[in-house]
Amino acid sequence: MDRYDPIVIEQKWRKRWEDEKTFKTDLKNAKKPFYNLMMFPYPSGEGLHVGHVYAFGGSDTFGRFKRLQGYDVFEPMGFDSFGIHSENYAIKTKTHPKDLIEKTTGYFREKQLKRLGALFDWDRQVITSDPDYYKWTQWIFIQLFKAGLAVRKKAPVNWCPSCKTVLADEQVISGRCERCNSEVVQKELAQWFFRITEYAEKLLNNLETIDWSQSTKLIQRNWIGRSEGAEIDFPIKGSRLKIRVFTTRPDTIYGATFMVLAPEHELALKISSAKFSEAVRDYIAQSKKATELERSQAKTGVFTGAYCLNPFTNKQVPIWVADYVLGIYGSGAIMAVPAHDQRDFEFAKRQGLKIVKIVSGGVAQEKAYVGEGKLVNSGQFNGLNSQEAIDTMSDYIEKNKFGRKTVNYHLRDWLISRQRYWGPPIPMIFCALCAKKGDGEKAKDRVVHPGWYAVPEKDLPVRLPHLENYQPKGRGVSPLATMPDFVSVKCPKCGKTARRETDVSDTFLDSSWYFLRYPSTEFKTKAFDQKITKKWLPVNSYIGGNEHAVMHLLYSRFITMALKSLRLIDFEEPFNKFRAHGLIIHKGAKMSKSRGNVVNPNDYMDAYGPDALRMYLLFIGPYDLGGDFSDRAIAGVYRFLNRVWKLLLGLGKGTQVSASDKLNRAINRLVLKAGEDLESLKFNTAIAAIMEFTNLASKHKNEFDRGTIEKYLIVLSPFAPFTTEELWERLGFLKEKGSVHHQAWPISESKYLEAENVTIAVQINGKLRDTMVVERSKIDRFATGDHFVDYKREIETLALSSKKVKKHVNGRKVRRVIYVPEKVLNIVVDV
């Protein structure tokens, strides 16, 4: 018998599978399409890490299982190669991103991904920095522009001084840049936005209809952040102007002792009285310079000298400007209720403002009382509890035209522009001449942005020019702006000299539609083919990390909805099923270069083979929890594969015509258990079941028949594709039946699952009274009413009447009977 040599086996089958196109799926003629997607990697310089193997291994194991179940599985792979991450790495290593990407994608694909034993269809790989791909990314931008979903607006935006670009709201975590952790500052800039907020309601509601990990849905729900409340207008004393505020607690309006405007608020300076306007101006200037984090440190602010009238009481309240109020949420102004809002409370304390308690139940001494209670000091509304008050007072507001009920979202429009080099140029052209005339590309039948034109489709892609000095300049424009040849372009309308948009788009736009491109890679004249798309999308199973719960997954949903509303596709959710896998850590911490605890998968593939690595990772624990990578434990799985190898090759010719009952029962149970577990991605327990069978089978070596070996190998094959194929061949199945991966998932025969005796213990009032042995198939689990039973008769009755349970036996009522498969049955009765 040969020694188990996973490296030799891997190389042999990799070549053979590739040559024979064993896993090629015919997309056009597939009968049962199953789109098995996993999040594609960005090709970093460090190479694939073990977390990728975890994600791809699990997903591929599932895909292989689906294949055995008779589905035509399409499992594509590609590279998210545009973007800041690649560009920063290129800067660091002093290479050009284009050269870098060529090198890294090659390494990822040839030296790593192809070793995993996955079903990847490399004829359809997608590389987002490839002009064939980003041509269509640009095309999608234009479609959105024409639908009025891509707009240019001047707004305070997040600027990362280190990455030297603006960022989307989603890419700022607690005031810091998601990539480099620098503190972000606000800048007022004109930028391109996607109007994702148009879809806030749909993005939220559709979550009910899709089968996603609960945790992921929850993160999205929180991010969208719907809150119901009211807009209320407070007239300014001695002026026709009003200040509009948003509040979720209109019931607390009697406690509104002052108003606060964000420094960005348009009225902030305008309403300030002469005496205060200089202080206000200084304050606004100062808060503009501060980072978001600095702004959130202390409750600073200045009085404007102006007053509002509370529409409910007509009492005057002072108006302040303070940067704890955000310019971007609601209307950028609030009514402050210090007794019942902690932030207002702190501000009031600091500035010596009045605090009036209007909700009973809490004491406003050291902190605000935020909960609910009965209204006091609230005129005609006294005595109502908070919920009632919100309803009646909201109605009152609408009736008296003080304002209206409204809904606000935390979700912001998606800022698409990036002042960087390594991305698809935004395909827009600005013509100053046309702008003067009010001409421009129409969006939804009207010119929204005079002077702006989409690049005509025939001119796509707008190629990213080669630029030696591609490093970001930090002047609020992309390095592309330094290339006169690139910037200068003829106006598509008037033909005069115009200029190109020089910003590139956010990387997340590249990845927000790549799943549409995979099945359509051969179509060079369209982004995606209608027919193929209809056949293969939405994606049947998507697996990836929860770190993308907001950004990638939210953007993909939005792009899909937008394309649906343009009637380019006929579904609005891209991923019917999404599962987030857990994080693989090492030595108790997240893997990172600085910690020096990064696991290189190649080391382990070299030592134990890819089968052992992927199987080990799936064996660590529940797939959604991840776990700690252990050098030792992987050897255990390697040993297991060795045992399988020896067991099967050691059977020789001694296999029986038919397997023993014991083995039959075991293999049938294994098929059932492994199938159920694979379906719900419980890889760890499926593997445990296979090991259990292996242990048992080792003790009954001469009870095997061909059919049992066959089933055993098929069940193991999604986990260990190389090893099982080799054994399959060596045992003579290959010639006869073709690849193990082309077999059908075995059907478990119910007679072997059920025909077994169980021991029954009968307890009466908790005391053991009797035991008996009953054939398993004759009992069924049930529970019923609440009285007495002649248990021996009842068991017989049960055996005969199957699932029906009688409530009375011999004049006594059944209390409760419970059957536990393979375990002890307690029949508990009252006397």
Add this chain to the structure above:
RNA sequence: GGGGAUGUGGCGGAACGGUAGACGCACAGGACUUAAAAUCCUGGGAGCUAAAAGCUCGUGUGGGUUCGAUUCCCACCGUCCCCACCA
């Protein structure tokens, strides 16, 4: 501050409300070997007991529901994750 998840041997983890600890790691004893490695076999929650049998206690803590709770409910403690001046 808000939201969520989670807590079981030395370790990773199993367990439709029904024999807690499957499977694996590590460990110990044995077989093979001159010896070791590899491999194979055996063992194991803790305590009482010389040992076996047996008994007692055991799933973060305290309550509750139930004939029966690791599982369901409530409170608390610990750990982890997401969001965070979002009114």
